[in-house]
């Protein structure tokens with residue numbers, strides 16, 4: 001089974017459009033699209049540079065800086081571990097001490113375990129996984145804190161506005177158009193309709209995070225490639241209030257993963273508040289791999305069970321991580337009137353599971369390049385290429401180069417990869433030389449072995465169904481958003497049935513079963529051609545994880561779910577999906 005074969009091309013004609021003369025428009029100097037660590041650090045750094053310039057008689061004058069965020073409130077779509085390397089925060093706020101940052105505490109102890117089904121062996125912590133000097137944090141809290149700092153500096157933060165289209169004239173990016181809000185089931189204006197807005201800026205900084213819609217459109221439109229395609233992992237995470245305390249950062253490898261790449265983490269936000277997550281590379285070969293279910297199984301392991309027993313799961317979330325590393329970073333992350341930051345540019349080091357400080361640092365580099373461009377009154381590609389130079393010559397690309405093949409070595413399986421990664425660690429990344437070539441996740445052939453995966457029945461106390469889990473994500477999407485899962489006419493009956501069976505592929509699939517498609521699952525008749533192209537009734541409030549699954553369904557250039565219309569599943573049609581609160 002090859003998911004890539006079922007993917008339509010990225011609809012660039014609808015993602016990159018010219019600004020309409022009569023559209024409502026907001027004019028800014030600089031617009032950051034996405035209020036994660038990258039966008040907010042960039043906005044803060046730029047606002048400070050402008051302030052300093054004006055205070056010292058530089059004469060730049062007022063610079064209108066905006067940050068557009070699709071979540072209804074800052075942090076609600078932020079999900080991470082998170083163990084944070086504080087370097088970028090220290091550089092951004094030299095006047096503050098570590099105790100002033102919104103950290104939950106320092107990492108004081110850590111342990112790495114190789115798991116088997118019934119036990120575990122503690123192994124020496126690999127150098128890339130050392131976290132001494134790092135801090136445990138909630139990314140939601142960090143993002144909210146950065147948002148306050150940005151607003152104090154006069155940055156305009158617009159929440160609840162997904163950017164849906166890139167506005168361009170010729171090769172120049174002019175800004176973005178937001179998604180219309182209040183569309184009904186058929187995509188027509190309904191109650192509470194609000195027309196899209198055009199936000200026009202001299203520089204647009206795309207800081208949308210992993211699999212950013214407009215960032216991917218930009219790279220494809222401008223034909224900016226990387227040596228390898230980007231590959232992704234899916235991280236599923238739960239926050240637990242526990243009866244037993246946890247005093248250390250724990251990482252595990254091995255069981256319950258078979259040959260797939262990945263591992264789990266347990267981070268104590270407080271001694272009795274634990275972040276538990278499982279991250280699995282989406283280049284797995286077993287078509288029945290289901291990260292949510294694997295996480296549920298992990299909780300039954302004595303090491304984890306002993307910690308969680310009697311406790312309560314208080315929050316759940318899922319998000320992808322760009323895992324390709326050095327060879328998947330696009331050759332340029334800038335263009336005429338545009339720069340791309342953080343996860344949207346693939347700036348993540350997977351062996352250490354770190355992206356936050358790289359995202360923030362890239363935002364600061366972008367701010368410095370944009371500031372110089374504004375001073376020179378020249379925001380062309382040639383000027384903004386300074387951002388690429390800053391990133392390329394920094395610790396960001398040095399770190400990524402150092403671990404360049406470590407994740408890629410696992411494309412042939414866990415044990416072969418583990419052996420090669422150990423050699424790479426010993427030789428400082430020099431063995432094996434050259435680049436390990438990988439294919440996009442969706443191009444990896446999947447094997448389905450009927451009956452191989454035992455069914456899993458959650459107990460509702462320690463283990464949960466996906467629908468219950470999504471409820472814990474705080475998903476509040478209204479039921480009447482436009483249908484956004486459609487069985488593409490080109491999708492084979494086998495693949496369509498598999499997706500609609502859904503439990504293992506897409507949270508939405510479960511509700512699809514509940515609402516009208518049960519017969520297809522139970523009786524198992526092939527979906528006939530007439531049925532394909534129809535809209536399954538999928539309730540919006542369970543569909544939040546589609547974006548998390550998107551890489552599985554297709555390569556960056558062909559990344560729609562085979563159940564979806566052309567276009568991404570990311571836009572929220574005027575209402576939010578997840579509402580991560582304090583802990584994720």
Ligand SMILES: Cc1cc2nc3c(=O)[nH]c(=O)nc-3n(C[C@H](O)[C@H](O)[C@H](O)COP(=O)(O)OP(=O)(O)OC[C@H]3O[C@@H](n4cnc5c(N)ncnc54)[C@H](O)[C@@H]3O)c2cc1C
Pocket residue numbers: 033034035036037038039068069070071075077078079080081082083084085139161162163164207208209210212213214235236237277279319320321341342343344348353354355356357359
């Ligand atoms: C399970 C998991 C564990 C992790 N653990 C760690 C860890 O321990 N330490 C670490 O350093 N890193 C960790 N990471 C990685 C880290 O979270 C990311 O590298 C980091 O958040 C990237 O920051 P960013 O600003 O680039 O993107 P994000 O944090 O993803 O922020 C992007 C923002 O843009 C918004 N957005 C997206 N598209 C649009 C749009 N079209 N319009 C408007 N808004 C939009 C999103 O809602 C979001 O708020 C982890 C990631 C995961 C998934």
